Amino acid sequence: MSLLRPRVVFLAAFLVALSLVAAKAALGAFVSQCNYNAPTPSPNMYRDGSVTVALVARFEGYHWGGGCWNDNDVDEGPNEPLQTVSSGGEGGDCSGLTFKVWRESLNTGDGGHYQWGKLRNVHGPYSAASFKAGDGVPNATYSKVDATVMDAFASSTHIGMIYQRSTSGADQIIEAKCEACGTNIFTRTYRADSSYGGVRRMGWTG
Amino acid sequence: MDGLRPLVLCVAAAGLLFAAGCRGHPKPPARVAVGAVRVGTAARPRSAQLRACLRRYHGDIRLSAETRVVERRGRLGASLTIAVPRSPLLFGCDFVRRRTAPCGGAVGVWRRNRLNDPRLDILCADRRGHLGAAWVVPLPRARSIAVREGDRIDVYPVAGRLPVRIWTRDGVDVARSSADFDVSQLARGGRELARERLRTFVAG
Numbered sequence: 001m002s003l004l005r006p007r008v009v010f011l012a013a014f015l016v017a018l019s020l021v022a023a024k025a026a027l028g029a030f031v032s033q034c035n036y037n038a039p040t041p042s043p044n045m046y047r048d049g050s051v052t053v054a055l056v057a058r059f060e061g062y063h064w065g066g067g068c069w070n071d072n073d074v075d076e077g078p079n080e081p082l083q084t085v086s087s088g089g090e091g092g093d094c095s096g097l098t099f100k101v102w103r104e105s106l107n108t109g110d111g112g113h114y115q116w117g118k119l120r121n122v123h124g125p126y127s128a129a130s131f132k133a134g135d136g137v138p139n140a141t142y143s144k145v146d147a148t149v150m151d152a153f154a155s156s157t158h159i160g161m162i163y164q165r166s167t168s169g170a171d172q173i174i175e176a177k178c179e180a181c182g183t184n185i186f187t188r189t190y191r192a193d194s195s196y197g198g199v200r201r202m203g204w205t206g
Numbered sequence: 207m208d209g210l211r212p213l214v215l216c217v218a219a220a221g222l223l224f225a226a227g228c229r230g231h232p233k234p235p236a237r238v239a240v241g242a243v244r245v246g247t248a249a250r251p252r253s254a255q256l257r258a259c260l261r262r263y264h265g266d267i268r269l270s271a272e273t274r275v276v277e278r279r280g281r282l283g284a285s286l287t288i289a290v291p292r293s294p295l296l297f298g299c300d301f302v303r304r305r306t307a308p309c310g311g312a313v314g315v316w317r318r319n320r321l322n323d324p325r326l327d328i329l330c331a332d333r334r335g336h337l338g339a340a341w342v343v344p345l346p347r348a349r350s351i352a353v354r355e356g357d358r359i360d361v362y363p364v365a366g367r368l369p370v371r372i373w374t375r376d377g378v379d380v381a382r383s384s385a386d387f388d389v390s391q392l393a394r395g396g397r398e399l400a401r402e403r404l405r406t407f408v409a410g
Binding site: 065125129 | 322
């Protein structure tokens with residue numbers, strides 16, 4: 001028994017090390033796929049289409065300052081250091097997700113529609129506080145009472161988009177919330193929360 | 207922000223020493239610009255920029271006599287940093303020169319002299335292109351922050367026991383929503399305490 005114990009400990013440590021190496025390799029392989037390609041301008045932008053864009057990001061994780069994700073429903077970079085950009089993980093943060101789903105331009109004076117590839121590593125120039133203030137030509141502050149699907153609620157530190165409006169006061173919000181919670185649809189009461197304001201992406205086709 | 211205090215001589219000297227190359231390496235002469243700074247409260251906002259900034263954060267900032275405001279004006283832009291007592295949030299407004307409406311801003315989480323992130327803002331631009339502004343947390347003995355851009359050095363005096371909002375033009379990378387700052391932290395007399403290339407990203 002005493003001879004077996006060190007071997008078991010060694011084997012366990014070896015397996016843990018192996019899994020860490022494999023996870024790091026998987027993250028490295030994922031990061032190498034991220035790119036800086038130009039977006040594709042699109043003449044139209046429908047709310048339903050943006051819901052589809054948002055759902056691609058669902059389950060793909062959360063990354064502070066990030067903007068690159070694939071579509072396999074696995075977070076390739078889990079448990080990243082909090083609020084650190086440079087580790088190169090998967091997923092967007094709250095404002096990066098909103099920028100991409102709202103198909104905005106890096107030029108804040110451009111209100112056009114730009115389709116960004118899911119693997120395009122782009123966050124965009126806006127933080128949650130910037131969205132809340134209505135910064136940029138495509139964005140405007142908007143009445144929370146009238147906010148509808150794919151409008152957003154923003155505070156100084158967070159933004160989430162309406163996935164499904166509810167009359168009960170608790171909406172279904174699609175958002176990149178935090179490292180532990182990832183990107184998903186959550187029931188939130190932002191509409192009634194005084195620290196949140198309404199934000200609308202202008203220029204919807206329908 | 208008219209009527210800002212005149213430049214502090216020791217800070218200018220510190221900047222000049224930094225520019226001259228303290229380690230004995232000959233460097234081309236740099237043009238040094240020392241920013242102006244004023245520390246006050248938001249109890250009676252007098253400047254148009256402060257009033258505009260408070261409007262931006264309407265509902266988020268509760269004004270009191272303890273609300274600290276650091277107003278800065280430099281070569282590339284002006285900024286306001288506002289700390290609200292008993293709130294972990296630090297509010298910032300950025301201005302291109304001679305404008306009273308903020309071109310951008312930032313909100314950071316400021317606890318026990320630690321900032322969650324430099325809170326880069328790249329929304330501001332002038333005729334020559336994009337500008338980036340971010341906070342740097344000064345080291346305990348730092349009296350000023352120097353940012354080098356080519357042959358220019360911008361010096362920002364530390365004030366108000368708050369992070370220092372610094373600017374860059376050359377370091378902005380719009381496609382990556384990022385900006386790099388060549389930062390030195392200077393002690394009294396211009397002694398360099400630390401030097402780093404600060405890489406910042408728009409986030410959160």
